Amino acid sequence: MPTEIPVIPTDARLIYPDHPPDYRDVLRKEMEKRKIPVSIGKTCPVKCTFCYEIDHSYRDTLEPGKTTQEDWNYILDYISKKPTRANENWVWGGNEYMEWTDLFLHPKAMEWLEDFLKYTDKSVTIFTVGYVHVPRIHQLAVQYPNRINFELSVITLHKDHRKALMPHAPSISHLMKVLEGPGVTSANFYSFDHHTMSVDAQTISRLNPHVILWMGCLTPLKGMDEQTVRLCRQGKKTLPEEALRIYEAALPNPTTIHTEPYITAFLNRHKIMTLFDALELEKKDTVVMGKSVYRVLSMYRKNRAHFLPVPNATLGGDSDCTILLTFDDILRRLNGEKVVHIPKCIMESPRGNDCDISGVTLEEFKEKAKCKVKILGKVNTKVADKKLWEHGYLSSYVRDYIANPAAKEFEAIPVPT
Numbered sequence: 001m002p003t004e005i006p007v008i009p010t011d012a013r014l015i016y017p018d019h020p021p022d023y024r025d026v027l028r029k030e031m032e033k034r035k036i037p038v039s040i041g042k043t044c045p046v047k048c049t050f051c052y053e054i055d056h057s058y059r060d061t062l063e064p065g066k067t068t069q070e071d072w073n074y075i076l077d078y079i080s081k082k083p084t085r086a087n088e089n090w091v092w093g094g095n096e097y098m099e100w101t102d103l104f105l106h107p108k109a110m111e112w113l114e115d116f117l118k119y120t121d122k123s124v125t126i127f128t129v130g131y132v133h134v135p136r137i138h139q140l141a142v143q144y145p146n147r148i149n150f151e152l153s154v155i156t157l158h159k160d161h162r163k164a165l166m167p168h169a170p171s172i173s174h175l176m177k178v179l180e181g182p183g184v185t186s187a188n189f190y191s192f193d194h195h196t197m198s199v200d201a202q203t204i205s206r207l208n209p210h211v212i213l214w215m216g217c218l219t220p221l222k223g224m225d226e227q228t229v230r231l232c233r234q235g236k237k238t239l240p241e242e243a244l245r246i247y248e249a250a251l252p253n254p255t256t257i258h259t260e261p262y263i264t265a266f267l268n269r270h271k272i273m274t275l276f277d278a279l280e281l282e283k284k285d286t287v288v289m290g291k292s293v294y295r296v297l298s299m300y301r302k303n304r305a306h307f308l309p310v311p312n313a314t315l316g317g318d319s320d321c322t323i324l325l326t327f328d329d330i331l332r333r334l335n336g337e338k339v340v341h342i343p344k345c346i347m348e349s350p351r352g353n354d355c356d357i358s359g360v361t362l363e364e365f366k367e368k369a370k371c372k373v374k375i376l377g378k379v380n381t382k383v384a385d386k387k388l389w390e391h392g393y394l395s396s397y398v399r400d401y402i403a404n405p406a407a408k409e410f411e412a413i414p415v416p417t
Helices: 024-032 069-080 109-119 136-143 159-165 172-180 197-207 226-249 261-267 269-278 291-300 327-333 362-369 381-390 394-402 405-412
Strands: 089-092 123-128 148-155 186-189 212-216 255-258 286-289 306-309 339-343 372-376
Touching: 024 069, 069 109, 109 123, 109 136, 136 148, 148 172, 159 226, 172 197, 186 197, 197 212, 197 226, 212 226, 226 255, 226 394, 255 394, 261 269, 261 291, 261 394, 261 405, 269 291, 269 381, 286 291, 291 306, 291 405, 327 362, 362 372
Parallel strands: 089 123, 123 148, 148 186, 186 212, 212 255, 286 306, 286 339, 339 372
Antiparallel strands: none
């Protein structure tokens, strides 16, 4: 059976006049989404150049300030009263109402993680570039088996690339200590050049033959500097050969891969076609979609409807994912349509309230669209997430993309700008 893939300062308290004066309202919103809202403040000092939080102007974030012991007592008490659900993990941190930062830079992070495990019966997912205490993290993993899903962001072990991309990250020698023990569940790292991702995979496998290897390429987004964009795009070009090297090495670890949306769309093309057919649309119906899905439907369902590919203009860069579209992206693309069909996944932001990733609601969109809007309920994030992981194995990418002649035809399909 395949291994299941696990589902990335200031002390001042800022007051925003347009928001509730009680900063704990922010904490409660995060906890209602099963997040543990520890905060080191608004700006992450690690300053990774590829971070998707470099530009977050498309959404509002609030700052409760650096978490105090009093705050933590409140958080832990609130969480303790929530029902425990099977197969549910609480996320250490928040990225909806609070900015995403490496929370293990908080001096009490390890102590509070232990509190969470000791005083609740819940499981936790943690993300960090490595700022955890060794051997404490490994001791907790042994003491509380199957309660910690630790996704370590290795990014790269290549000395020069690591220095350029992560100038303030933990040292490679520290990462080795983190990887050697039982604490880490999965390690993510990426292709940036020839013999980068493949070398990292073998190094990590030697240290820990059980950790899940989560590899792939990073997508450049708006705000990233030119050198980072160049490295990311270079990594995309070398991804096939790097993936083949790892596949042929037959490492004992579970090997998974995170690619750009158009590859994910191709690997999920059969589900996309089945789902599209089930919608029973007419040829004249206009359907909104990201550029990656547009390629699939243009190749396999040509002229079955009026496909409206929408660029991810809000995020910018090379993104072409339907789930990450915003209502503003769609508004920019509309050109006199009377009726548009919109996938539900666009309005399923973790914030709730039928809003997109920028916080704009469906009702707000309808007021500006000046056309009739129909929601495609079957095209939702639950379906998308399930298929993403189902075909997220390295073997799937190698066998069904790299070795598939149809992939070249797929890549050549032009997408309207």
